[in-house]
Amino acid sequence: MVTPLALPEPAMRTALVLSLLILALSGCDAGATATTAALQAEQAKQAQQQMDQLKQQIDQANAQSQQRLQQLEQESQ
Known part of the structure; x- marks a missing residue:
């Protein structure tokens, strides 16, 4: 018998993985960090070209x- 708060094993695993993924992305703001890193890399590349x-x-x-x-x-x- 399945209780209202319990999910079957595959559904529980999927829900847990999605929850952790959402938490990680929102907590670390990985998207913004990646964007910032990409912008800094582009700026460094442009600076190197200007120096050359x-x-x-x-x-x-x-x-x-x-x-x-x-x-x-x-x-x-």
């Missing part, structure tokens, strides 16, 4: 400066 672009610009400016310096040295000889 700035490094290229600095390298180009240094190369131009070196070329001008060499030209001036050749002209002064």
Whole structure:
């Protein structure tokens, strides 16, 4: 005989798993944490790309400066 508060074994297991899942998601706010992590990863990627672009610009400016310096040295000889 099944009492009003008791559920059959498979239904009880399913209810328990769903309850724990809902509790875990609401308690930890895992969705927001994952979203925040994804946004931070994207920001880090963009920052790295910007740093790479700035490094290229600095390298180009240094190369131009070196070329001008060499030209001036050749002209002064």
